[in-house]
Amino acid sequence: xxxxxxxxxxxxxxxxxxxxxxxxxxRRQLAEFDDPTGARHGGLPTYPxxxxxxxxxxxxQLLALELRxxxxxxxxxxxxxxxxxxxxxxxxxxxxxxxxxxPTLAQLHAIEKALAAxxxxxxxxxxxxxxIPTSLGCCLNCATPNTTQEGQAA
Numbered sequence: 001x002x003x004x005x006x007x008x009x010x011x012x013x014x015x016x017x018x019x020x021x022x023x024x025x026x027r028r029q030l031a032e033f034d035d036p037t038g039a040r041h042g043g044l045p046t047y048p049x050x051x052x053x054x055x056x057x058x059x060x061q062l063l064a065l066e067l068r069x070x071x072x073x074x075x076x077x078x079x080x081x082x083x084x085x086x087x088x089x090x091x092x093x094x095x096x097x098x099x100x101x102x103p104t105l106a107q108l109h110a111i112e113k114a115l116a117a118x119x120x121x122x123x124x125x126x127x128x129x130x131x132i133p134t135s136l137g138c139c140l141n142c143a144t145p146n147t148t149q150e151g152q153a154a
Contacts, residue, residue, distance in 0.1 A: 033079040033086075041077070047091075049080040056091040063100065070098030 035046040047053070056076055062068060069092045076091040103111075118131045121139035128139040136143040 041079075044074065045076040047076060047078050049078060052076065052078050052091055055094050057094050057097075058089050058091060062092060062094070062097055065094070065097075066100045067094070067097040068100050070096065072096045 033046055033048040034051070035041050038045045040046070053076075057065070058078075059069065072092055074090045075093045078089045078091060079086055081087070116127065119127050119129065121128055121132060121142055123138045123142045126139065128141075132139060
């Protein structure tokens with residue numbers, strides 16, 4: 001019995017150029033976005049992804065440390081390629097960051113009261129347990145017509 005030697009069992013004759021792997025892309029980003037003096041990026045020091053110096057952090061990193069930028073100017077930026085387009089994250093100096101503001105008890109009470117108002121149905125006055133959809137203007141029980149056991153409108 002002979003084996004089939006068609007195109008599926010033979011090696012491809014087409015020679016393709018290898019795709020740029022993560023190392024090549026990373027090297028390109030290093031060269032393109034490594035600008036500690038800011039000469040190429042509008043005077044703002046620019047670093048590639050994961051290459052920012054110590055002492056600088058993004059807003060989310062500051063929030064994790066319970067800090068906020070506190071009105072300070074942007075110290076530097078991190079750039080990388082996302083979906084084929086350059087993406088930017090701004091960096092702030094940790095030493096100049098201020099502590100995160102803590103709301104007072106009155107502010108927390110006001111927020112709690114406002115969220116409770118968003119959960120309360122204006123028609124039946126019951127706390128629905130979820131935010132009332134603005135498209136309906138009332139809870140789901142009030143928005144749907146009354147139905148009987150057989151599923152027909154009463």
